[in-house]
Amino acid sequence: MFLTRCLYKITEQDLGRHLNLPFIDKLRVYVRGGRGGTGLKKYGGIGGQGGNVLVRGKRHLTLKNVYEKNLTKRYLAPDGENSQKMRLNAMSGENLTIHVPLGIQILRDNGELIDEINDIDDECIVAHGGEGGNYKTFFQGQPGETAMVNFDLKLLADVGFVGYPNAGKSTLLSMLSRTQPAISPVPFTTLHPQIGTVVFDDGRSFSIADLPGLIEGSHIKMGLGSRFLKHTLRSKILLFVIDINGFQLEIRSPLRSAFDSIVFLTKELELYEPSLLHKPAILAINKIDQLDDKTKLNEFYYSLNNYKEILKNDYEEKWCPKNFFHFEHIVEIAGKYGTNCDHLCSLLRRSLDEHSDRNNTKIKFSSSF
Template identity: 45%
Template sequence: MVWLTRFLSGTMKFRKVRKHLRGTLIDSTRLHCIGGGGGNGFPKYGGVGGQGGCVYCIGEENVNLKSVILNYPSKTIAAKHGENSVKKKIIGSPGEDTIIPVPLGITIYSEHVPIGEINEVGDTCILARGGPGGSKTNEFLGREGQARTVVLDLKLIADVGFVGFPNAGKSTLLKALSRAKPRIAAYPFTTIMPNLGTIIFPDFRQITLADLPGLIEGAHINIGMGHKFLKHVERTKLLLLVADVQGFQLTPRHIMRSCFETVLLLNRELELYNPELLSKPAMLVINKMDTENANELFIETKEKLKNAKEFAHVLTDDLRPTEFLEFEDILGISAINNGDDVKSLKNTIRTLLDLNEEEKSNEEIIDGIRDRIREKGPALS
């Protein structure tokens, strides 16, 4: 009764949601799309009704899914109907299309089946087709447009994706490498939404970084941030695993994992989610080298990773990877204290990205030559 009195009198104070918990990144939304109906024909003169408009999306820069939701708060999007055929206008005009600008990196699903992707500026995908206009073939009756519910699912497109358990120092590293200002604190799960940053070099080369929410054991089956995090790794060009040199323990009830075990567990989660991720270029950053006995632990971890399969027995069969990541480089750094470490890491990231892009280009050239040889067929003797 006292609570109700305080509420009605307006004296009760509600605690505001903390700013960092108000997620600003929306990476999935559901829309109901309806294509325009076709216009009716004119049987007497053989007139044809106008085609109904389509609903489709187009890739644009500087757009996000939040703007899509704000522009269409009801989440129902319809195109215009086609015009009827009339005596003065035998062929009806088509209905106007509805065009939805969406960010790059979108995959469109209908009933859990992918129907298209938007990866480049100008890419389009029809979400709902307009109905055909009335003509002799359909008794001059315009047909209804297609109606279906689609899901727009965003997978961040970044050059480098940070992968690590909570509190490994990923956000600190992002801040050190770029001008991003992620929330940083000395407890797990500070990052609850992806943070993006950009390394800008003196020659104006730019490399985008994605600091993603920390994994926990079982992420591949959607425990913790689960798939909400892992899906963003798929579009990155380079995996950057970040591990605490002292190891990791989520809570006192969990087992304390060494740095080596942490790397294997991250490897396993990526493998179980999508084995193809293990073929991506990857490097390992062992962070917090300013802590006690860090050098000894770093050397021990690095030596074990050279023969990871041999030392992997420290984990049980269900936690042990079957395929192991091959790291392009392993660096020990102190993201919070050592500027030289950060500068060296920046240059290493750039070098690895350039080398892998060069290899990819060479493979495409070789594949192109092979295709041309096949087209010409065997040479006559």
């Protein structure tokens, strides 16, 4: 008894150890369907079905909210009622519903996809209740399903930022939307994804996801951005934010030019998921307010226009992406002062509308067969 109490206290102290995290995009929980009720053999009574454990989408919810509501991460559906003389067909146990944010993938421990929750109407049973006792089961109620399931969040944002640390992504997000992220000249200020919403005067809006900056090796889980590469998969458009002055991770690291940034970021995305290179992309060249003349810009545009020749002559083969982004638009901005940010918003809106029209056309074309 003493040992049990000690273990219980340790478990209590462990509860909520993740509550200090500002962002949770993975949550592993235990689910168990309710046990079926016992049948009444003498009268042929049937026990109630055990309750199911359901997962349902809900707006304005985060995985952290889900965790806060149940720190034990155990979801046990009620058992079915036993058959009685006055009620031979016993009542089933109530279903237990776990509300989760939209954009959740439900996975087994082996990585098998159970289902996805992308809308408030989406619903999935993750643990079925046991069968109530009947003549097939010798009137013994059957246990419900048990499982460990993983909720893996992939943000549903219209536009996903891609860039190195300290490229000015958070500053740009604050200028484009009403979001107030942490902003600092120090790299890696953004420690978790930020979602902002751009609202136009006519009521039209779209969402933007600012992700922690990537570094070389992010596809093999190096750096903070490695955890959040998956969030780019569901973005309709990728917005590259590039510092025209280049990027240097630390004093001992080589200084990467603006074109280097495009090459290495493209390679990181390709190594993580090649299909990302087929997404529509827009390029924002940031911090043009720091330029004394057009030299760096001219060199960058020359490299971009002659990228095949440049890659062949100046880069090791391992760093050369097999495909290269063809940016729909290129905008020179100064995110700190809002220079050309309105123009960038208009281009993003136009590209999203075109993306939507293309998808609608594909749906109409496929449904005609």
